Structures are given as structure tokens and as C-alpha cells.
Amino acid sequence: MIQFLQQMINGLSLGSIYALIALGYTMVYGIIKLINFAHGDVYMLGAFVAFYATTFFHLNFFVALVVAMVLCGVLGVVIERIAYKPLRHATRITALITAMGVSYVLEYTTQYFAGSEVKTFPTDLLDNTAFSFGGVRITMMQIYIFVITIVLMIILTYIVNKTKMGRAMRAVSVDEDAAKLMGINVDTTISFTFFLGSCLAGVAGVLVGVYYNSINPLMGMTPGLKAFIAAVFGGIGNIPGAMIGGLFIGIAETLVTAYGSSLYKDAIVYVILILVLILKPDGLLGKNVKEKV
Amino acid sequence: MKGNFWKVLASGSIVASMLVGCSSGGTAQEAVKLSEGDTVKIGLNYELSGNVATYGQAMDKGTQLAIKQYNESDDAKYKIEAVSMDNKSDSAEATSIAEKLMGEGVAMQIGPATSGDSIATYPSSENNKVPVLSPAVTQNGGMLKEDGTAYEYAWRICFEDSAQASAMAVFAKDLGKTKAVVYSDAANDYAKGLAEDFVAKFEDLGGEVVAQENYTSGDTDFNAALSKIKELDFDVLYVPGYYNESGLIIKQAREAGITQTILGPDGMDSPKLAELAGKENLNDVYFTTAYTTVDASDELTSFIEAYKAEYDEEPDMFSVLAYDATNLGLQALEEAGETGEALNEAIKNIEFTGLTGSFTFDEEHTPLKKVLVVELENGVQVNPVEVDPNAE
Known part of the structure; x- marks a missing residue:
């Protein structure tokens, strides 16, 4: 039982990260039907921004987190304006291939400037005391991850459901042309969506970087892919679906390692993807058109 | 113009392959x-x-x-x-x-x-x-x-890789360890080979390999497997692979409360290891190498x-x-x-x-030499010892 609870905590912290990244995939897909494969690299850049902010500018963790969040958000907007906006009415495959191109540009530009060697954060960045509850161990860092993830999700849900901009986002997602006729500035709304999604990816990058203490220019590839699967699992385009999908993938991976074989922990994620695509292509919460963003 | 370019390229590569073809069949130098x-x-x-x-x-x-x-x-x-x-x-x-x-x-x-x-x-x-x-x-x-x-x-x-894995098994036995867990990189031939050779030698010497777990190069989260390993009854953990992952494994293992001896191959030998694992976690850790500047x-x-x-x-x-x-x-x-x-x-x-x-x-054109095992104490190399990989 203790072992199970411990593994659930491991799975939840991993899953929270996937959920944060998956939200960005899902929001962007919801609004312009684009699978933004560069999203995992925005996450990577979040980690790098925080690395430079803490190592060379000696900012504290929370300031670095905000800086990384804002810079990644702005980067998301810039990517959208430069790479995707000109292709908005092109075929979807064109935009998809462009997204892969952007992904490579970000990865190898970072590698050119930062080098391919892994980097580590300053050791005294964050207090990482461990607490033990009847044998189950939880660290301060894991608590930060849960809390930050939950707070950000609440804020996001509030923005999407209760604000004017959120309403605009939902409107554009349902029908872009109709939204335009209603006086909604579609370009601004799409930019804002990219901003939000990229902010979340940036935060995920910082959390992962500090939690595992290892970042490199290609770190976004695998988590990006798994978060994408999480988004598909939850129903791509659906915000609560992305959260559930992220947590589910994290826990599934952990439990397979714990009670099966660690050899299959990555395979299981892709098996889930295949099963979802065969059995319920719309994902867990997919059909919920009203909630789509 | 474009067409010309491809023609030139194609003919160039044909010529090149002909040249290679000639030289590889060439005769012995006098x-x-x-x-x-x-x-x-x-x-x-x-x-x-x-x-x-x-x-x-x-x-x-x-x-x-x-x-x-x-x-x-x-x-x-x-x-x-x-x-x-x-x-x-x-x-x-x-x-x-x-x-x-x-x-x-x-x-x-x-x-x-x-x-x-x-x-x-x-x-x-x-x-x-x-x-x-x-x-x-x-x-x-x-x-x-x-x-x-x-x-x-x-x-x-x-x-050879197998020599350092065998040497590590011999060394573990010399430390009095009898129950090993192997946690290896499944996506890397170097690590896979080391794991196999270590297991074979360790069992030959009368030790027991309690469990074998795997990770994949590029992983950063090892908590699931380590939480599982922690519950096992073992006295030594062998982690073949490179420092990028080994460093994080050692960090997460020590933080999860795994206090047993940790062993690794020469892929761990990098100044980055201490940065990734944290100096305080690098105690009772040993790795095999061909070279150390300690006691030079x-x-x-x-x-x-x-x-x-x-x-x-x-x-x-x-x-x-x-x-x-x-x-x-x-x-x-x-x-x-x-x-x-x-x-x-x-x-x-x-x-x-x-x-x-x-x-x-030897007959396989490989030097018969001893393997060095170096201990890490607060991330610093100490006490190099020579180990004979063929010891019984």
C-alpha cells in the first residue's frame, strides 16, 4: 500500500507536467486546428530561460518562473505571427510540416548557442525538504509542482469561461468567420491563445528543469510527444480533457514501471494512443463541443 | 541550372565510388x-x-x-x-x-x-x-x-567493455556484496552489454541478481523504478550507462532513501556527474575506468x-x-x-x-590489463584500486 501511494505521488508529479504541456497543444488545436509540434520546444526554452535567469542573473526561483512564463508566452505569439499566420488558410498538412520545421529551428538554434551538453541549475535554488507520511515520501519540490499546476489550471479555466477574451476564444474556435462578423478580432484572439499555451509550457519547462536538475536543447521532444498523446487521450481541443489525459499518462507510465516492467513504460504510452485512436478517436471528453477552445 | 547541379553531383558520386572501389581492393604496401x-x-x-x-x-x-x-x-x-x-x-x-x-x-x-x-x-x-x-x-x-x-x-x-563489467562484479564481491540490482539503459548497446556481462560474472561468483530494471537514454524521471527498487532486499546497485542519466539516477536514488552502494562503468567518468547528482549524494559510489589522476x-x-x-x-x-x-x-x-x-x-x-x-x-588483440575502480567521496575521486577482471 505504501509502495502504491508512493508510486501515485511519483505519477502525479510526472502527470502534472504532461498536463501543463498538453493544455497548450489542446488550446492551439481547439482554436486553429493545428497540432503545434513546436510546443515541446517552447517548454525546453522555458527551462533555458530559467537556467540563465538563475545562473547568470541570480534571480530567485519565483521571479525566474514569471520571467520564463512571460518570455515563452511572447515567443509563442512571435512563432504564430511569423510561421503560422501566413498559412492560416492553407491546407492543414502545410501548417503541420511548418510546425515541425519551427521545432527543429528552436532545437538547433538553442543547441548552437547553448551547446548540446546538459546543464544544471544552482543547487540552492529551492528548498527541497522531504516529508514522510507513514513511509510515503513527498518532497517540497513535488508540492510546488502540484500547487503551481492546480493554480494555473484554475486561472486558465477562469480566463476561458468567465472573461471576455475567453468568450472570444470559444467563439473563434466554433466558427472563425462568424466570430469575425460579430466584431471579434480574430488575430488578437489567436495570438492570445498562443500566449496562454506557451506560458504554461514555459512554466512546465522551469518546473522540470529545477525538479530533475538537468536540461538540454532536445529535452522537449519526448515530453512533447507524450503530452500530445495526453491531449489526444483527453480529446484534443478539450481543456479538462488535457488535464485528465496528462495525469492519466503520468500515472500509467509510473504504474507500468512499478508493477510491470520498466522496459515497457514508454511503449505503454504509445499503446494507449493507438487504442484511443481505434476505440474512441475523439478522446475521453472529445464530443463536448460546447467546451471547446 | 538545377538539372546540371544534380548531374554533376551524380557523376561525381559515381567517380568517387569507382575510386573507392579501386582502392579497397588495393594491394599491400611494400x-x-x-x-x-x-x-x-x-x-x-x-x-x-x-x-x-x-x-x-x-x-x-x-x-x-x-x-x-x-x-x-x-x-x-x-x-x-x-x-x-x-x-x-x-x-x-x-x-x-x-x-x-x-x-x-x-x-x-x-x-x-x-x-x-x-x-x-x-x-x-x-x-x-x-x-x-x-x-x-x-x-x-x-x-x-x-x-x-x-x-x-x-x-x-x-x-573491452566486458572486462570492466566483470571487474566491477569481482569488486562488488570483494566488498562482500551478494545481492545486486541492475538498472540499465535499454536503448544503448554499451549499457546493455555491460549489464549482461556484470550479471553473468556476478552470478558466476555466487552472487544473486535480485532484479533488473531498465530506462531509456534521455529519461529524466527515474522515481517509479527507484521506488520499486527501494522495496527490494539488495546490497548493491549497478547502473551501466552514461553520466547524463547516471547522475540523475544517483540523485533520485539517494533522495528516495536508497543508501546502498552504487556502482557504474567508465561512462560515469565526467565532471558533469557531480553537477547532476549533487556532491552530497556521491558517497559510497564506485566506477571502473582506465585512467585517474588520483595517486598519479x-x-x-x-x-x-x-x-x-x-x-x-x-x-x-x-x-x-x-x-x-x-x-x-x-x-x-x-x-x-x-x-x-x-x-x-x-x-x-x-x-x-x-x-x-x-x-x-591476447589472441583477440586486446591488452591484458587490470581495470581501475575509483571511489567517489563527496563527488571527489579517491582510493583507486586495480581489479583483475578474470579473478575467480
């Missing part, structure tokens, strides 16, 4: 009898650019230093001329450079750095009857042809000083192995007084003492 004062060319076939350039450059420096010191010494019989070429970390390029060097009449080739690039040059060595000395081919069976015999003209200076001999100390004076940087394992490889070649050259077959014979029978130990070659 053996030359040497007399004192002759100039002898030595070919350096290293990865000076490309993705493993750091290894190749370090080795090139080690070799160049050995040659420079030889030329400056008073009792040198010959004048050595180094012919250095860049194989761009590409095994096809390494082969064509080997042909080029041997065509220019080098007495021997030193390099390349990686197992793959080196092995690609061995058929050329045999065709041309020019010995190749590989400083760092650790791949199991790397010197063997498909029929199981060794390439006649190829030699390596480092121990006088010869090693003077090498390090000469190297620093020449290049203004610290030597690493690769430069030392290349330095040894070059000196071994030079010693054999003096003993043979001739290139070609006689030189190869001299290498075969050599008794060499270098910075990484004294050794002779």
Missing part, C-alpha cells in the same frame, strides 16, 4: 627496412570535427605530444612525421582516410576514437598490411572478424605537466590512451626496424608499460 635517422610517417585518423570531435581532438593532442617528445629525445632512432587527417566523425570517411594514409606510405595508423569509426578501417589495415592502433575501441568483440578471428593488423589499447605515478604527473604546458588544458582519459597507443607504436617500430609484417609482429609480441598500465596482447 615493407620498408629502416635505418637510423630515417623519416617515418605515422597516420593520424581522428574525429577532429563532427559529433564526437571532443574525443578525437583530445586523442590527436595525446598522439602529437607523444611524437613531439619522441622526436626531441636524444636516443630516438627515427624522425617521425605525423600525417593528421580529419574523418569528420563519419565511419565511411574514416575508411577512405585510412586508404589515403596507407597509400601515402604511413608505417601505422593511430585512431580513430570511436569503436564504429575504428572498426571501419580494419579491413584496409589488413589489405595494406599496415597496423592500426585504436586507443579506445571498447566494444565487445570489436577486434574480431565475422569468422571470430582477430583482424591481423588491428590492435586496441583499452580494455611520476610518469603520469610529468605527462600531465607536459600536456598542460603544450595545450593549456587538462588531459583526459582519451588523450592518455592515445599517448599510450602512440608510444606503443613507436616502441614496436624501434624493435622491428622495419614496417609492414615485421612491425605488426613486434606489436604482437610487445611488452609495453604505459600510463594506463603494463600489458601484453
Whole structure:
């Protein structure tokens, strides 16, 4: 039982990260039907921004987190304006291939400037005391991850459901042309969506970087892919679906390692993807058109 | 214009492949009898650019230093001329450079750095009857042809991967450990080979392997497997793989409360390890290596000083192995007084003492030398001990 609870905590912290990244995939897909494969690299850049902010500018963790969040958000907007906006009415495959191109540009530009060697954060960045509850161990860092993830999700849900901009986002997602006729500035709304999604990816990058203490220019590839699967699992385009999908993938991976074989922990994620695509292509919460963003 | 470009490219590659076709079927270089004062060319076939350039450059420096010191010494019989070429970390390029060097009449080739690039040059060595000395081919069976015999003209200076895994098993046994867990990189042949050899040797010696877990290169979260391992009854954890993952595994293991001894291979040997794992977590950790500067001999100390004076940087394992490889070649050259077959014979029978130990070659053209096991204490290397991988 203790072992199970411990593994659930491991799975939840991993899953929270996937959920944060998956939200960005899902929001962007919801609004312009684009699978933004560069999203995992925005996450990577979040980690790098925080690395430079803490190592060379000696900012504290929370300031670095905000800086990384804002810079990644702005980067998301810039990517959208430069790479995707000109292709908005092109075929979807064109935009998809462009997204892969952007992904490579970000990865190898970072590698050119930062080098391919892994980097580590300053050791005294964050207090990482461990607490033990009847044998189950939880660290301060894991608590930060849960809390930050939950707070950000609440804020996001509030923005999407209760604000004017959120309403605009939902409107554009349902029908872009109709939204335009209603006086909604579609370009601004799409930019804002990219901003939000990229902010979340940036935060995920910082959390992962500090939690595992290892970042490199290609770190976004695998988590990006798994978060994408999480988004598909939850129903791509659906915000609560992305959260559930992220947590589910994290826990599934952990439990397979714990009670099966660690050899299959990555395979299981892709098996889930295949099963979802065969059995319920719309994902867990997919059909919920009203909630789509 | 575009069409022309492709035509030129296509015809160029046809010509190139014809050239390669010719040279690979080429005949043996003629053996030359040497007399004192002759100039002898030595070919350096290293990865000076490309993705493993750091290894190749370090080795090139080690070799160049050995040659420079030889030329400056008073009792040198010959004048050595180094012919250095860049194989761009590409095994096809390494082969064509080997042909080029041997065509220019080098007495021997030193390099390349990686197992793959080196092995690609061995058929050329045999065709041309020019010995190749590989400083760092650790791949199991790397010197063997498909029929199981060794390439006649190829030699390596480092121990084989299986030797360091076996040495670690022997060492674990010597520490009194009987129950091991192996946590290995499933996506990496080096780690997989090490894990297999460690398990085989450890069980041979009467130990028990309680569990084997796997991760994949590039992983950063090892908590699930480590939480599982923590519940097991074991006294030593073997983690074959490279420092990028090993560092994080050690950190997460120690933080999860795994206090048992942790063992690893030479892939852990990097200053990055301490950064990734945190110095406080690097206690009761041991790894195998070919080289350490702890308790350095006088010869090693003077090498390090000469190297620093020449290049203004610290030597690493690769430069030392290349330095040894070059000196071994030079010693054999003096003993043979001739290139070609006689030189190869001299290498075969050599008794060499270098910075990484004294050794002779076995039938698989691999040095019979002891493996070093180094302990980490707060992230600092201490107490190197020599372990015989073949101990019972």
C-alpha cells in the first residue's frame, strides 16, 4: 500500500507536467486546428530561460518562473505571427510540416548557442525538504509542482469561461468567420491563445528543469510527444480533457514501471494512443463541443 | 541550372565510388627496412570535427605530444612525421582516410576514437598490411572478424567493455556484496552489454541478481523504478550507462532513501556527474575506468605537466590512451626496424608499460590489463584500486 501511494505521488508529479504541456497543444488545436509540434520546444526554452535567469542573473526561483512564463508566452505569439499566420488558410498538412520545421529551428538554434551538453541549475535554488507520511515520501519540490499546476489550471479555466477574451476564444474556435462578423478580432484572439499555451509550457519547462536538475536543447521532444498523446487521450481541443489525459499518462507510465516492467513504460504510452485512436478517436471528453477552445 | 547541379553531383558520386572501389581492393604496401635517422610517417585518423570531435581532438593532442617528445629525445632512432587527417566523425570517411594514409606510405595508423569509426578501417589495415592502433575501441568483440578471428593488423589499447563489467562484479564481491540490482539503459548497446556481462560474472561468483530494471537514454524521471527498487532486499546497485542519466539516477536514488552502494562503468567518468547528482549524494559510489589522476605515478604527473604546458588544458582519459597507443607504436617500430609484417609482429609480441598500465596482447588483440575502480567521496575521486577482471 505504501509502495502504491508512493508510486501515485511519483505519477502525479510526472502527470502534472504532461498536463501543463498538453493544455497548450489542446488550446492551439481547439482554436486553429493545428497540432503545434513546436510546443515541446517552447517548454525546453522555458527551462533555458530559467537556467540563465538563475545562473547568470541570480534571480530567485519565483521571479525566474514569471520571467520564463512571460518570455515563452511572447515567443509563442512571435512563432504564430511569423510561421503560422501566413498559412492560416492553407491546407492543414502545410501548417503541420511548418510546425515541425519551427521545432527543429528552436532545437538547433538553442543547441548552437547553448551547446548540446546538459546543464544544471544552482543547487540552492529551492528548498527541497522531504516529508514522510507513514513511509510515503513527498518532497517540497513535488508540492510546488502540484500547487503551481492546480493554480494555473484554475486561472486558465477562469480566463476561458468567465472573461471576455475567453468568450472570444470559444467563439473563434466554433466558427472563425462568424466570430469575425460579430466584431471579434480574430488575430488578437489567436495570438492570445498562443500566449496562454506557451506560458504554461514555459512554466512546465522551469518546473522540470529545477525538479530533475538537468536540461538540454532536445529535452522537449519526448515530453512533447507524450503530452500530445495526453491531449489526444483527453480529446484534443478539450481543456479538462488535457488535464485528465496528462495525469492519466503520468500515472500509467509510473504504474507500468512499478508493477510491470520498466522496459515497457514508454511503449505503454504509445499503446494507449493507438487504442484511443481505434476505440474512441475523439478522446475521453472529445464530443463536448460546447467546451471547446 | 538545377538539372546540371544534380548531374554533376551524380557523376561525381559515381567517380568517387569507382575510386573507392579501386582502392579497397588495393594491394599491400611494400615493407620498408629502416635505418637510423630515417623519416617515418605515422597516420593520424581522428574525429577532429563532427559529433564526437571532443574525443578525437583530445586523442590527436595525446598522439602529437607523444611524437613531439619522441622526436626531441636524444636516443630516438627515427624522425617521425605525423600525417593528421580529419574523418569528420563519419565511419565511411574514416575508411577512405585510412586508404589515403596507407597509400601515402604511413608505417601505422593511430585512431580513430570511436569503436564504429575504428572498426571501419580494419579491413584496409589488413589489405595494406599496415597496423592500426585504436586507443579506445571498447566494444565487445570489436577486434574480431565475422569468422571470430582477430583482424591481423588491428590492435586496441583499452580494455573491452566486458572486462570492466566483470571487474566491477569481482569488486562488488570483494566488498562482500551478494545481492545486486541492475538498472540499465535499454536503448544503448554499451549499457546493455555491460549489464549482461556484470550479471553473468556476478552470478558466476555466487552472487544473486535480485532484479533488473531498465530506462531509456534521455529519461529524466527515474522515481517509479527507484521506488520499486527501494522495496527490494539488495546490497548493491549497478547502473551501466552514461553520466547524463547516471547522475540523475544517483540523485533520485539517494533522495528516495536508497543508501546502498552504487556502482557504474567508465561512462560515469565526467565532471558533469557531480553537477547532476549533487556532491552530497556521491558517497559510497564506485566506477571502473582506465585512467585517474588520483595517486598519479611520476610518469603520469610529468605527462600531465607536459600536456598542460603544450595545450593549456587538462588531459583526459582519451588523450592518455592515445599517448599510450602512440608510444606503443613507436616502441614496436624501434624493435622491428622495419614496417609492414615485421612491425605488426613486434606489436604482437610487445611488452609495453604505459600510463594506463603494463600489458601484453591476447589472441583477440586486446591488452591484458587490470581495470581501475575509483571511489567517489563527496563527488571527489579517491582510493583507486586495480581489479583483475578474470579473478575467480
